[in-house]
Amino acid sequence: MAARLGLGLPQMRQYSLGSDVPDVARAAERLGYESLWVFERALFPEPASQGLYGMDGVPWPDEYRNVADPLVTLTLAAAATERAELGSSVLVAPLHVPFQLAKALASLDVASGGRVLAGLGTGWSLDEYAASSVRPFAERGKVLDEIIEVSRAVWGPDPVVYDGSLTKIASAVVGPKPVRPIPILLAASNRRAFRRLVDHADGWLPAGFSTEQVGAQWRQLRELAEERGRTKPIRAVLRVNTALEAKPHDGADRRTFQGSVDQIVADLVSFTEMGIDEFLIDVQSGARDAEELKDVAAEIFEKARAAGV
Numbered sequence: 001m002a003a004r005l006g007l008g009l010p011q012m013r014q015y016s017l018g019s020d021v022p023d024v025a026r027a028a029e030r031l032g033y034e035s036l037w038v039f040e041r042a043l044f045p046e047p048a049s050q051g052l053y054g055m056d057g058v059p060w061p062d063e064y065r066n067v068a069d070p071l072v073t074l075t076l077a078a079a080a081t082e083r084a085e086l087g088s089s090v091l092v093a094p095l096h097v098p099f100q101l102a103k104a105l106a107s108l109d110v111a112s113g114g115r116v117l118a119g120l121g122t123g124w125s126l127d128e129y130a131a132s133s134v135r136p137f138a139e140r141g142k143v144l145d146e147i148i149e150v151s152r153a154v155w156g157p158d159p160v161v162y163d164g165s166l167t168k169i170a171s172a173v174v175g176p177k178p179v180r181p182i183p184i185l186l187a188a189s190n191r192r193a194f195r196r197l198v199d200h201a202d203g204w205l206p207a208g209f210s211t212e213q214v215g216a217q218w219r220q221l222r223e224l225a226e227e228r229g230r231t232k233p234i235r236a237v238l239r240v241n242t243a244l245e246a247k248p249h250d251g252a253d254r255r256t257f258q259g260s261v262d263q264i265v266a267d268l269v270s271f272t273e274m275g276i277d278e279f280l281i282d283v284q285s286g287a288r289d290a291e292e293l294k295d296v297a298a299e300i301f302e303k304a305r306a307a308g309v
Contacts, residue, residue, distance in 0.1 A: 001277070002305065002308070002309065003268075003272055003276075003277045003278060003279060003304075003309050004034050004035065004237075005032070005033050005034060005035075005278075005279055005281060005309070006033055006034060006035030006036060006037050006084075006085070006087065006237070006278070006279065006280045006281065007024075007028040007033045007035075007036055007280070007281055007282075007283075007297050008037050008038070008039070008280060008281065008282030008283065008284050009021055009024060009025060009037065009038055009073050009074075009077055009284070010024050010284045010290055011038060011039070011067050011068040011070070011284065012063045012066060012067060012068075012285060013065065013066030014287075014288060014289060015284070015289070015290055015293075016290075017068050017073070017076070018076070019290075020289075020290040021068075021073055021076040021077055021080075022076055022077065022079065023080075023290055023294075024290055024293060024294060024297075025076070025077035025080045025081050025084070026080050027294045027297070027298075028084065028294075028297060029081045029082070029084045031297065031298055031301050032301060032305075033084060033297070034083075034084060034085065035084055035086070035087055035117070035280070036074075036077050036081065036085070036086055037086075037087045037088065037089050037119075037280045037282070038070035038071075038073045038087075038088050038089075039067070039070065039089055039090065040067070040069075040070045040088070040090065040091050040092045040095070040123075041064045041067040041128075042095055042125075042132055043127060043128060043131055044060060044064050044065040044066075045127035048060055048127065049126055049127055050126055050127075053124050054124045054125075054126075061285065070088050071091075071105075074088070074108060074116075075108060075111070078108060078111055078112035078115070079111075081112075082113075083115075084115065085115045085116075086108070086112055086115045086116050086117065087116070087117035087118075087119050087185070087237070087280070088117070088118065088119040088120070089119045089185075089187070089205045089237065089239050089280055090119045090120055090121035090123075090186075090187045091118070091119060091120050091121070092121060092123035092128065093120040093121065093122065093123075093143065093144050093147045094122060094123065094129070094133050094134060094135060094139075094140045094143035094144060094147070095123065095128060095129070095132045095133050095134075096134070096147070097166075098134075098143075098146055098147045098150040098151070098164075098166055098167050099150055099154065099167050099169070101147060101151070102147070102150050102151040102153075102154040103174065105118050105178075105182060106154065106155055106175075106176055106178045106182070107176060109178040109179055109180075109182055110178065110179060113179060114179025114180050116178070116182050117182070117183050117185060117203075118182050118183065118184045118185065119185040119186070119187070119203075119205050119237075120144060120147065120148070120184065120185070120186055120187070121144075121186065121187035121205070122140040122144050122187075122193075123140070134166060135166070141192070141193075141196075142165070143166065144186075144196070145196065145200075146164045146165065146167060148184060148200050148201070149162070149164065150164065150167045151182070153169070154174050155177060155178050155181065155182060158172070158173045158174065159171040159172060159173060160173070160174045183202040183203060183235065184200070184201045184202050184203075185201060185202060185203035185204065185205050185237065186201045186204065186205060187204075187206075187207075188204060188205075188221070189206075189217060191220075191224070194220065194221050195224065195228070197221070197234070198221070198224050198225045198228050198230050198234075199228065199230075202234075202235060203234055203235030203236060203237060204218075204221060204234055205236075205237055205239060206218070206236065206237075206238050206239065206276075207238070207239045207241065208238050208239060208240050208241070208256055208257055208267070208271065209256060210256050211256070211270050211271060211274055214238065214271065214276065215274045215275075218236065218274070218275060218276070221234065222234070235278065236276055236277075237278045237279070237280055238271055238276045238278065238279050239280050239282065240257050240264075240267075240268070240279050240280060240281045240282060241257060241285075242257050242258075242264055242281065242282060242283045242286065242300075243255065243257065243258035243259070244259075244260075244261070244264065244283060244286045244287075244296060245258065245259050245260060246260070247260060248260045248262065248263055249263065261296070261299050261300055261303055264300060265300065265303045265304050265307050265309065266307075268304055268307070268309045269307050269308070272308075279309075281300055283296045283297060283300070
């Protein structure tokens with residue numbers, strides 16, 4: 001069975017948000033991509049108080065200077081498409097008020113006919129937390145827990161009742177309700193986060209740094225699910241951040257998903273062989289404009305399918 005393929009939508013500054021997002025979304029759906037995805041970067045600190053992913057000395061990519069709001073981007077895509085799922089990988093959940101985020105996701109699900117995938121994470125940027133988080137960075141896990149609980153309550157039957165540290169709903173009617181229970185997918189890479197995922201979420205959002213790393217985490221996650229008695233399958237969607245180059249990258253320093261389209265497809269094959277069967281392919285950072293993005297997306301899709309992905 002062929003893998004499910006999704007495409008990252010254009011959110012960066014080389015794109016025209018109002019016209020390019022609907023255009024790329026329609027083109028991706030016509031090509032056969034089954035899902036459309038966004039990510040969240042709230043700001044670009046200058047100078048940064050920490051490096052990329054919290055690693056000292058690693059600069060933030062320049063394309064993070066201008067990233068459109070994820071929910072606005074998904075709304076534009078929803079209006080332009082009919083079938084593709086609409087996901088986030090990821091929304092930095094603690095930067096959002098729990099009740100308002102749950103209500104926005106429910107409204108988007110209704111507007112799209114039940115196509116939303118709520119991909120959530122805790123993020124890593126101290127500067128983003130300083131600007132917009134609802135609680136300090138040290139409490140990010142607790143905030144994510146409450147966002148999941150509030151969302152389940154708001155999306156569930158009325159009257160909605162919830163008593164948490166951030167959210168107090170004595171008894172209320174809250175609508176609209178999602179078309180169906182919105183799947184919650186989580187970014188997770190340690191045992192505490194894996195336990196949250198196994199107990200409270202529907203899927204996992206790994207990043208494709210290497211087959212060895214993802215493979216080890218995937219085994220650990222499934223073992224924990226078995227240990228905790230989970231019988232529901234865990235949906236895994238691998239984020240593929242491409243570093244596309246015109247010619248094959250033959251050096252020993254080649255990173256996973258770096259190089260030519262053929263090399264990127266070969267990497268997809270290797271992840272398929274280890275059991276990942278759903279991919280979010282993001283090519284927006286290396287494309288000059290929406291036309292190039294669509295061309296690269298088409299080439300990757302066609303070659304991936306030809307390779308059995």
